[in-house]
Amino acid sequence: MERQWWKEAVVYQIYPRSFQDSNGDGIGDLAGISSRLDYLKHLGVDVLWISPFFKSPNDDNGYDISDYREIMTEFGTMAEFDELVAGIHARGMKLVMDLVVNHSSDEHAWFQASRQSRTNPWADYYIWKDPRPEGGPPNDWQSIFSGSAWEYVPERGQYYLHLFSPKQPDLNWDNPAVRREIHEMMKFWLDKGVDGFRMDVINLISKSFAADPEGEDLYFQGPRLHEYLQEMNRNVLAGRNLLTVGECPGASPEDAIDFTAPERGELTMIFTFEHMDLDSGPGGKWDFREFAMPALRENLSRWQLSLHERGWNSLYLNNHDQPRMVSRFGDDRRYPKESAKLLAHVVHFLEGTPYIYQGEELGMTNLNIEGLDDLRDLESINAWHDLVEARSLFTPEHMMEAIRRKGRDNARTPMQWDDSPQAGFTTGQPWIRVNPNYQWINAAQQLSDPDSVLQYYRRILSLRRELPVMVYGRFEPLFPDHPSLFAWERILGEERLIVVNNFSAEPTPVDLSGIARQGEFELFLANYSDFRLSPDGRYELRPYEGFVLYNEAHEREDQDVSGR
Numbered sequence: 001m002e003r004q005w006w007k008e009a010v011v012y013q014i015y016p017r018s019f020q021d022s023n024g025d026g027i028g029d030l031a032g033i034s035s036r037l038d039y040l041k042h043l044g045v046d047v048l049w050i051s052p053f054f055k056s057p058n059d060d061n062g063y064d065i066s067d068y069r070e071i072m073t074e075f076g077t078m079a080e081f082d083e084l085v086a087g088i089h090a091r092g093m094k095l096v097m098d099l100v101v102n103h104s105s106d107e108h109a110w111f112q113a114s115r116q117s118r119t120n121p122w123a124d125y126y127i128w129k130d131p132r133p134e135g136g137p138p139n140d141w142q143s144i145f146s147g148s149a150w151e152y153v154p155e156r157g158q159y160y161l162h163l164f165s166p167k168q169p170d171l172n173w174d175n176p177a178v179r180r181e182i183h184e185m186m187k188f189w190l191d192k193g194v195d196g197f198r199m200d201v202i203n204l205i206s207k208s209f210a211a212d213p214e215g216e217d218l219y220f221q222g223p224r225l226h227e228y229l230q231e232m233n234r235n236v237l238a239g240r241n242l243l244t245v246g247e248c249p250g251a252s253p254e255d256a257i258d259f260t261a262p263e264r265g266e267l268t269m270i271f272t273f274e275h276m277d278l279d280s281g282p283g284g285k286w287d288f289r290e291f292a293m294p295a296l297r298e299n300l301s302r303w304q305l306s307l308h309e310r311g312w313n314s315l316y317l318n319n320h321d322q323p324r325m326v327s328r329f330g331d332d333r334r335y336p337k338e339s340a341k342l343l344a345h346v347v348h349f350l351e352g353t354p355y356i357y358q359g360e361e362l363g364m365t366n367l368n369i370e371g372l373d374d375l376r377d378l379e380s381i382n383a384w385h386d387l388v389e390a391r392s393l394f395t396p397e398h399m400m401e402a403i404r405r406k407g408r409d410n411a412r413t414p415m416q417w418d419d420s421p422q423a424g425f426t427t428g429q430p431w432i433r434v435n436p437n438y439q440w441i442n443a444a445q446q447l448s449d450p451d452s453v454l455q456y457y458r459r460i461l462s463l464r465r466e467l468p469v470m471v472y473g474r475f476e477p478l479f480p481d482h483p484s485l486f487a488w489e490r491i492l493g494e495e496r497l498i499v500v501n502n503f504s505a506e507p508t509p510v511d512l513s514g515i516a517r518q519g520e521f522e523l524f525l526a527n528y529s530d531f532r533l534s535p536d537g538r539y540e541l542r543p544y545e546g547f548v549l550y551n552e553a554h555e556r557e558d559q560d561v562s563g564r
């Protein structure tokens with residue numbers, strides 16, 4: 001097993017709009033991030049992934065870029081970006097930027113030119129198709145943000161493709177000039193000091209158009225995808241020792257190996273989605289189902305076993321597109337703290353690179369969206385208009401409940417720094433409502449509380465630095481058929497970790513006597529501070545109780561609480 005820094009690292013995702021406002025306009029910004037770097041260093045993360053901070057009309061909060069080499073006006077200036085990079089590097093951390101190149105904004109100069117005619121120099125920078133012979137869009141593909149994926153432009157008498165909003169036209173990767181522009185832009189940011197890329201929906205860049213216009217949506221993982229990634233690797237990434245993570249909705253474990261097997265020269269890891277879809281019914285994201293742990297366990301275990309020594313995965317339970325993990329997979333009402341810590345075991349004790357989404361380390365929860373006025377995200381707003389108003393597929397009650405559970409705004413409420421007005425995020429009016437629970441869930445409180453979720457994260461992160469088995473150990477499931485236990489071992493040579501988690505509010509007995517011989521294991525970590533090792537290996541786990549055992553009395557220096 002080859003050691004790599006990006007396997008050992010822990011990544012922290014910042015959604016800049018909601019992290020820290022520095023000038024009172026209610027919008028987070030780069031100077032705000034700079035002012036919080038000491039907090040992030042103290043937490044112990046190695047890498048910051050910052051969601052897009054490039055020039056954008058903000059139809060999709062920066063995932064619609066109108067100039068790839070300029071900073072978003074609301075977020076600050078290039079000088080502030082340079083300061084931020086310097087501040088990150090001075091603290092020994094790294095920066096990963098979001099590379100959003102499946103599409104640009106329709107306000108990008110390329111698209112403004114492209115739409116004018118079929119013959120201008122940018123005419124083929126986007127995906128243009130003629131109407132069907134009988135009229136209407138070239139095929140029946142649906143946008144991920146509702147409605148047809150095609151928009152008609154009279155100047156060309158053609159439709160352009162937008163897998164997301166009409167303000168996010170898809171770039172034409174089959175045009176070598178487009179690929180060259182993207183490679184040059186990547187080098188521009190590498191020269192400015194970025195240490196890696198998170199590649200937005202990168203498995204959508206090559207499209208395959210079915211002959212049958214009424215055929216299914218075949219836009220995932222088209223025929224030239226791997227060719228384009230290998231070319232990008234050769235031209236830009238190779239030899240720089242970067243972290244590259246591809247966002248790959250719909251990818252299977254076999255696909256993941258194709259993207260990340262080192263000998264293929266593509267990416268270092270991907271974001272997979274199967275585990276994010278377990279609470280969706282056949283009608284998709286808004287056709288919600290209750291979360292059931294065994295499905296999550298089956299899924300994550302299968303990925304663990306498939307990828308070991310063949311590829312590499314990212315580990316995450318939430319991000320800016322997903323609801324908060326404690327609200328979704330834990331119990332945010334009765335056991336918020338216990339379940340937040342328990343879920344941290346799942347992210348940090350499996351094999352892969354762990355990602356923390358801002359506020360997760362505090363156990364931040366969903367917003368409890370009350371009505372349409374609370375919504376900011378175009379995905380939820382469009383879905384409401386389409387599914388409730390236009391097509392009556394869902395009742396307003398169902399849809400509001402679906403948005404309350406799954407809407408992306410849940411993750412985008414301001415970071416909860418302290419219990420002052422607006423949670424210390426801004427001195428002005430925040431662009432999105434602050435979660436009222438900031439009064440008891442906030443960083444200032446947790447920094448001074450030894451039993452807080454935040455302190456638990458700090459401890460986990462410092463353990464990862466000391467213990468190769470946490471990074472490189474092989475995964476082996478335990479009690480794979482139990483209704484509420486999610487338990488496993490990690491094994492590296494002689495070193496073993498045993499991780500046991502009770503995913504329920506009911507007391508749950510577990511017998512480890514056949515697995516961990518008496519005296520052989522010591523307590524490594526537990527989310528109830530009064531947990532004690534049992535001499536006979538039998539435990540009665542309390543609600544959302546979890547613990548980790550380690551088989552070697554390894555020499556650990558006294559815990560350094562300074563966060564280094």
Ligand code: GLC
Pocket residue numbers: 060063064100164200201247320321
């Ligand atoms: C990715 C981003 C999401 C964005 C979409 C379109 O899924 O994570 O926030 O809306 O791509 O760029």
Ligand code: CA
Pocket residue numbers: 021022023024025026027028029074
């Ligand atoms: Ca601001």
